[in-house]
Amino acid sequence: MKHYITKRLLLLIPIILGLTFLTFALLYITPGDPAKKKLSAQGIAVTNEVLEKTRQEMGLNQPFMKQYLDWFGKFLKGDLGNSFKDGTSVADKLSKGMRYTFILSFSAFFLAITISIPLGIYTAVKQNRFVDYFIRFLCFIGNAVPNFLLAVLFIYFFCIYIKVFPVVAKGNMQGLFLPALSLALPLVSRFIRQIRAAVLEQLNAEYITGARARGNRETYILFRDVLHNALISIISIFGFSIGTLLGGSVVIESIFMWPGVGKLMMDSINARDYPVIQGFVIISAMIYVVVNLLIDLCYQLIDPRGEE
Template identity: 40%
Template sequence: MGTYVLKRIITIVPIFLLATLLTFGMINLSPVDPAEAYFAAAHIQATDEMLEQKRHEFGLDQPLYIQYVNSLIKVGQFDFGISYVTNKPVWQEISARLPATIQLTIGSLLIAILVSVPIGFLAGIKKNSGMDHLSRFLSFIGASIPSFWLGYLLIFFFSVKLDLFPVEGIGTWKHLVLPSVTLAFPLIALYTRLLRASVLENLQEAYVLFARTRGVHETIIMGKHVLRIAISPMITGLGMNLGNLMTGAIIVEAVFSWPGFGRFFIEAVFNRDVPVIQGYVLLAAGIFLISNLLVDLIQMVIDPRISRRGRQYR
């Protein structure tokens, strides 16, 4: 199993290098001139001499392969350059805003898990029951309501009408409730249906029949065996959605004025802040790769069949 894990870790390197190459290529193929973008963000009318000097400072007058190698070295040092708008290192700006985004991500994941696991599991073992109809209703609503509209609805009812939670900002746990619920609602719809379908499928497996034949208590069969195996697709979905939550909570952060990195990225796009955009894309790629690696490791612990397949790589 250790060899399998090592190979999975090694595979991250070429994928991340491909991500850096694609990011570098898109930036160089885009019509945005970093030197012009720099002066535009600073509201400076640049002359041709100033543009040439800034391009030389950015290393844009060097061959592309040298620029790419230099960018790789800087990325390895967590150096994404200087923001055109704030004139601060991009990594410093990311580090200042990531805790808020991580806090929102963890809150939404906890809500999604605590709600979807019991509903999805009960809907699977009690097909066509009231809980099953509830899971279908949640799935329909979650797939139909846009996040920004749901966020404004929650603000209207729970902040404006009932005055239970703050409208915007960060600080106490109350500030976290509404944006977390908004971000978690689509995940609840997805995970509920995934778990329900997986439970129904596992109830038809031979190991359930064998356990019942041996006289194992139904609670043990459902809790120790069926749920443990059936939750595997949901964990895979969590790994995929962790990256989406970390880097894609832009709309929710904008609706609730949450000081995360998503809002900073939107501002960078409007200001053509190339270093921030590049840092955001590479950060997103790294988060996706690491979250999927963690999911693979968790899957090996939960599902012994995956561990056996992992040992075949030795």
């Protein structure tokens, strides 16, 4: 296990290098001039002389590799740079919003697994019965409806029509429920179908037939054998949803005005505030990579035979 962990940690080094370089390169070639955006936002007349001076102050007149190496050197020290828009620290800007984004993402994830695990198992046990068809039909609809449309419908029904929740989320528990539900429902639909498939694969295996022939109870077979062997597939499903949650939360936060990084990212994209965008993308990618590493470690704990 120690050898496996060391090997995976060493593999993170080229992954992080590739992520930082690719992110920086994509933003570098993106159309638009951050210096011009900054001057326009401040109401300053954009002349060639002023524009050139501003680009020099922002470091935009340097060659690509020089800009990247300067940024990467600061990144290794924990410095994500300063915002092009107002000159404040990117780390400070992101830290204020990331806490709320983590709360929203964790709440949506917890809600999704709380609903999907029992329903996924139940539909597998009740295969080809009415309840199975009905839940699968709801899952089909849930997969087809994007979360931003759900958010708009929830705002109209719960906030405007029956006025149970506030239109603008204020960072409290009451404002958290609808954004979390909007993120969770599409995941629930996906999780139920995949959990059902994983459980059915185990239920149709030969060792289950043998366990039934030995007189074991169905509940014992389900919770002792089936769930344990289906656990790897279920954990994989949950791990791959991290990227969906982090990406989807940006749109949902903007709709509900949840005080996470969603609005910050939308404003940064419009203002061509590259340091803030880079910081968010890198942090999100690192979270995704680390979560997948933890999932692989869980694989080894559940089934040590897979250890390399």
